[in-house]
Amino acid sequence: MSAEPPTGGGDRFSRRAFLGLAGAATATAGLVTAGQSFEILGPANLVAPRVAGRGPQGLPVNKTAAAAGVLDSATDAAWRLRLDGSDGSRALSRAELSALPQDTQVLPIACVEGWTTSATWTGVPLASLLAGVGGIGDRHVRLTSLEAGGAYRVSTMGPEFATDPRTLVALGLNGAPLDLDHGYPARIIAPARSGVLQTKWLAHIEVLP
């Protein structure tokens, strides 16, 4: 087989022109879609499936409360967040959670679909919440949603996430109580976790043995 260099598309197209066009095409494809994650490119977002800032409380939604089947359970006045640890159990209402010392963090929802939006979250740091039931130490934490089913109803978080001071049991988003579609009455928000693992409509948090 002869090692003849490619001609780059015949005599009509030079290789330089071909590469230039390929580069321009790639740059254009990026420009007209990247605005869904980078607000500075928002005006150029022509064909992306999401728009940064579009959604309840300025944040897009993947799974709504209705789709998750939690409309009743999430708004039930009898809702309690159950905490289980090595030192016992607790059950806290939303009012009791709100009465605890709150922290505010700016953290992104990074969806595996391809969009990322940062938001300001307010809530109770997970580590201080679990300190009341024996702490986390180097153990894993299991988070369970009110959802009846679905692949991400339960997620497990390693101690590197659970003990991070920025990891919150969030009660508020962008200065207002969490929208039902963003996980009311309480959801988890942790840095560097993909969106599907930021469990919404929390029901139960366990420190695993």
Add this chain to the structure above:
Amino acid sequence: MIRAVRGLLALTAFGCFAVSATVLPALSPDALLRLGVWLAAAIVLHDGVLVPTLQLTGALAGRLPVPRAAVLVVEGGLLLGLLVSALAIPPLVTQHNGPANPSVVPQDYPANLGLFWAADAALVLAAVVVITWRGRRTGARRTASGPPS
């Protein structure tokens, strides 16, 4: 050099194959089928739509009394338009099927596509006019100073 590049490409392809062999069994048969359709559609779109359209346009534009660079600009503009149109297909299909919630595919995609094609066409037209005008001016200057001996 060429042999080394070919070897590297073959290794990369084998690496991708090895990774997919570990990941793909986790997908449901339905998801595998959709993945196959998606990959096949990309090839059909490229080989069946993009390339023939560009070839045909290049051949037609090549007959016009414009410089080769202008033909290239027309093809480039067409390529960008077709590419952005292809990117708009999934959101348009989702909109047609009914999105899961209002924050999914919230844009007016047909209007945005129209806007892109209009800007694309205007830029291509301006570039063709400039290239043709400069080509004629250079040609006229060459004629005035006489052919090179």
